[in-house]
Amino acid sequence: MTTENNFSENEEKNIHPENQEEIKTPAEKEAKKHEDETEHHDEPEHEEVNLHDALKEMENIINSANAGEQYKRFNFLKEKANHHIHDEVEDKKHEYTDAGNSPENFSFHHPQQSRFTALVNIFREKHDEFQKHQDEEQQKNLAHRQEIIERLKNLYTTSEPGINLFKSIREIKEDWSNSGQVAKSEFKILNNNYFHHLNQFYQMLDLNKEYLEQEYAHNLEKRQHIIERAKELENEPVIQKALNELQYLHKLWKEEAEPVSEEFREKTWEEFKDISNKIHERKSELSAAIETEQNANLEKKNDIIEEIKKLSQPTENANHNFWQNAIKKVEDLRTEFLKTGSVPRKLSNQNWNDFKTTLRGFNTTKNSYYKSLKGSQQTNLEDKLKLIETAKDNMNSEDWDIAVPLFKKLQDDWKKIGHVPKSMTHKIWDEFREACNTFFNNYREKSNVSTDNWKENYKNKKALLDELKLVSDEEGSVEKIESIKTAWNNIGKVPRDKISINSEFNKALREKLKLNKINELELKEEGLSENQLTDKARKIKTQISELEAEIVKLENNLAFFNKPSRENPLLKDTYATIDDKKTHLETLKQNLHNIISGD
Numbered sequence: 001m002t003t004e005n006n007f008s009e010n011e012e013k014n015i016h017p018e019n020q021e022e023i024k025t026p027a028e029k030e031a032k033k034h035e036d037e038t039e040h041h042d043e044p045e046h047e048e049v050n051l052h053d054a055l056k057e058m059e060n061i062i063n064s065a066n067a068g069e070q071y072k073r074f075n076f077l078k079e080k081a082n083h084h085i086h087d088e089v090e091d092k093k094h095e096y097t098d099a100g101n102s103p104e105n106f107s108f109h110h111p112q113q114s115r116f117t118a119l120v121n122i123f124r125e126k127h128d129e130f131q132k133h134q135d136e137e138q139q140k141n142l143a144h145r146q147e148i149i150e151r152l153k154n155l156y157t158t159s160e161p162g163i164n165l166f167k168s169i170r171e172i173k174e175d176w177s178n179s180g181q182v183a184k185s186e187f188k189i190l191n192n193n194y195f196h197h198l199n200q201f202y203q204m205l206d207l208n209k210e211y212l213e214q215e216y217a218h219n220l221e222k223r224q225h226i227i228e229r230a231k232e233l234e235n236e237p238v239i240q241k242a243l244n245e246l247q248y249l250h251k252l253w254k255e256e257a258e259p260v261s262e263e264f265r266e267k268t269w270e271e272f273k274d275i276s277n278k279i280h281e282r283k284s285e286l287s288a289a290i291e292t293e294q295n296a297n298l299e300k301k302n303d304i305i306e307e308i309k310k311l312s313q314p315t316e317n318a319n320h321n322f323w324q325n326a327i328k329k330v331e332d333l334r335t336e337f338l339k340t341g342s343v344p345r346k347l348s349n350q351n352w353n354d355f356k357t358t359l360r361g362f363n364t365t366k367n368s369y370y371k372s373l374k375g376s377q378q379t380n381l382e383d384k385l386k387l388i389e390t391a392k393d394n395m396n397s398e399d400w401d402i403a404v405p406l407f408k409k410l411q412d413d414w415k416k417i418g419h420v421p422k423s424m425t426h427k428i429w430d431e432f433r434e435a436c437n438t439f440f441n442n443y444r445e446k447s448n449v450s451t452d453n454w455k456e457n458y459k460n461k462k463a464l465l466d467e468l469k470l471v472s473d474e475e476g477s478v479e480k481i482e483s484i485k486t487a488w489n490n491i492g493k494v495p496r497d498k499i500s501i502n503s504e505f506n507k508a509l510r511e512k513l514k515l516n517k518i519n520e521l522e523l524k525e526e527g528l529s530e531n532q533l534t535d536k537a538r539k540i541k542t543q544i545s546e547l548e549a550e551i552v553k554l555e556n557n558l559a560f561f562n563k564p565s566r567e568n569p570l571l572k573d574t575y576a577t578i579d580d581k582k583t584h585l586e587t588l589k590q591n592l593h594n595i596i597s598g599d
């Protein structure tokens with residue numbers, strides 16, 4: 001039997017990288033042959049992922065326990081997300097330049113850029129940590145595998161009499177099979193070294209034919225199990241699953257089913273190889289299914305492009321409402337396009353370029369329309385400025401028979417004139433409203449002084465109060481309350497000793513509003529004075545701010561849940577509260593708009 005020292009000297013020569021081709025052991029030659037014949041490279045799937053899904057999956061990866069080892073998937077998603085962000089920034093730039101602006105002045109920060117950058121930085125840290133841990137594990141595994149090789153060497157060089165070789169070699173082979181990964185740079189030499197000593201062990205066993213036959217029989221049984229499983233994979237309906245498991249079976253064959261006796265070596269390998277080839281031939285089925293799906297996706301994407309083209313060619317009477325609806329429709333179509341899966345690779349770039357070109361064509365046509373509006377808006381501005389001038393010239397007039405109809409006509413004419421440049425909207429409205437309010441306040445004051453009968457006013461207010469007290473919560477009650485409130489506002493002063501009727505009316509009003517579940521600020525009132533309108537607008541603005549803050553707080557609370565959903569029993573009430581507050585908020589905003597616009 002060879003001594004350990006002498007064998008180590010030969011071992012160093014055989015495992016040196018320059019002498020790898022000189023290894024001629026049967027087990028290693030067959031393993032090398034299997035590796036050469038079963039090498040398959042599957043092309044990566046051409047997967048389409050939109051920006052929202054890419055960022056979401058990137059976030060899921062960094063929150064997973066094994067984030068660091070998902071480098072390939074994360075890098076793929078990172079490239080897709082970066083591509084989408086870049087394209088959307090380019091779209092904004094084209095819109096900016098199409099509107100007649102200089103590209104040098106373009107500035108746009110994508111709303112998802114900060115989130116994207118944060119995800120990339122967090123993953124980089126996790127991957128570095130994973131890589132460090134992986135290096136440490138591989139070093140431990142390398143030391144453990146080297147210790148296994150030493151045990152194998154000792155088994156045939158220094159074994160003591162009475163050792164159960166069958167049990168020992170089985171434990172060594174099982175330990176080797178269960179040992180973790182090592183660095184790729186170490187694996188080939190390590191693996192060759194292991195099989196070299198395993199072959200030396202088998203040569204030593206020539207003295208023990210009975211054991212060798214048992215070992216061959218054990219490995220043959222493993223090969224037969226692998227072959228049977230491979231046969232089952234021929235009928236596996238999911239071809240990708242069959243290919244993945246076949247790859248694993250080849251790994252088992254090379255690592256755990258070596259060697260067998262000469263008479264079964266080629267026979268079993270040829271049988272396994274034939275089955276493998278049949279399974280790989282089924283890749284054409286997978287390719288055909290993918291081709292069918294991609295052609296369907298191409299047709300769907302082309303239909304979307306055609307729809308956008310139609311929206312880019314409006315009729316002559318296309319107005320602002322048409323373009324607002326078209327913008328929303330195009331955004332929905334854009335989202336649908338990005339959600340649709342991949343198309344045939346040879347047509348992918350052309351399809352994408354057609355989509356981008358069509359989008360830009362839509363934006364160019366839309367921008368041209370809004371540019372044309374600027375001319376008509378300037379004309380509208382000039383018409384409204386003339387109304388303001390007329391209102392200011394007559395706001396101090398006391399010739400009521402002429403002035404009152406004049407101001408009513410001025411207000412009607414104002415409403416009929418279209419939009420003006422946005423920068424001037426509030427300024428000219430404030431000027432016009434101030435002139436009108438000056439006239440009507442003066443008219444109301446002078447009219448009250450000459451004609452107001454305070455006792456008659458009290459009588460009328462008392463009748464309205466009695467009428468208000470009879471209002472219930474039946475259909476039409478809110479409109480009735482609004483009518484009573486408007487009538488009340490149009491009644492002048494009451495005697496000083498009867499002024500408490502105002503407090504009594506306000507108390508009754510609050511009760512009826514509560515009964516009908518409506519806020520006082522939501523009432524549609526007419527005939528309010530300038531001061532009353534200003535006070536009401538101020539109160540509505542305050543309540544809008546408070547409601548918006550409450551909604552933001554509730555939505556922030558939902559963010560603490562991992563996957564907030566309306567179906568979650570714990571969150572149903574919260575979602576309902578948010579919906580109610582948003583509805584109330586929209587009503588208040590509309591009322592405020594009506595007050596400001598004078599509707």
